[in-house]
Amino acid sequence: MSFTGEQHPGVQAPTAESQGFRLNHTMVRVKDPEKSLAFYTRVFGMRVLRKLDFEELGFSLYFLARLEDGDEVPEDKGQRTVWTFSQKGLLELTHNWGTENQEDFAYHDGNAEPQGFGHICFSVPDLDAAVEWFDANEVEFIKRADQGKMKDVVFVKDVDGYWIEIVEAARLANIGA
Known part of the structure; x- marks a missing residue:
């Protein structure tokens, strides 16, 4: 790869220590996972790769991707978890349990x-x-x-x-x- 990136004030050369780093996912919090999952799977064609529940902490994580032809996703949950965390460009929906039952609850959209x-x-x-x-x-x-x-x-x-x-x-x- 010969492209080294655009140069602007503040840009520094990658170090050997960061070799192999990649952006895996972006996380957004969702009020009601059923509604959010319906939206992202129906409208954007995404698939849930893995759901992780953290009962002691009261939240669930849903990792979604837009799979391409030829993607080979492992069936075994442990192997699929490892595979999920090695991908690029995933969307993580985080659901804090109970928010779906709070009528006036909403997250800040950042805009x-x-x-x-x-x-x-x-x-x-x-x-x-x-x-x-x-x-x-x-x-x-x-x-x-x-x-x-x-x-x-x-x-x-x-x-x-x-x-x-x-x-x-x-x-x-x-x-x-």
């Missing part, structure tokens, strides 16, 4: 003040077809592709109000500076 976490992003093969799919599934839009200053970028919300950016890579060749 209201004070801002923090912003969004996750899915790349799709056809943005127009994805928008039609979201409309057919009554997904809430924050921004459509023809709105705002950033054209060809869509934002939708999941059932907990988290923002999800939707992009078609081929449309982004000339985005930004």
Whole structure:
């Protein structure tokens, strides 16, 4: 691999100690796992790779991925756990037990003040077809592709109000500076 990354103030060369590190997953907390799992599996075609319950701590973790043809996921739970933690680009949904029964309970989405976490992003093969799919599934839009200053970028919300950016890579060749 000859590409070493763009250089900007603050960028430092990777060290030997960080060799082999990879981003495995991003975690968001969810109020009701049944509703969140329905959304991510139906609308985005994700599959639950592994659910881990922590009874003494009162929470569960659901690791989701958009599996590709040829992915060989182990059937054995222990081997599947190891496999799950060796992947790239997973979504972890964390459910703190009992939140689904609290009518007014909601997590901060990171986009209201004070801002923090912003969004996750899915790349799709056809943005127009994805928008039609979201409309057919009554997904809430924050921004459509023809709105705002950033054209060809869509934002939708999941059932907990988290923002999800939707992009078609081929449309982004000339985005930004």
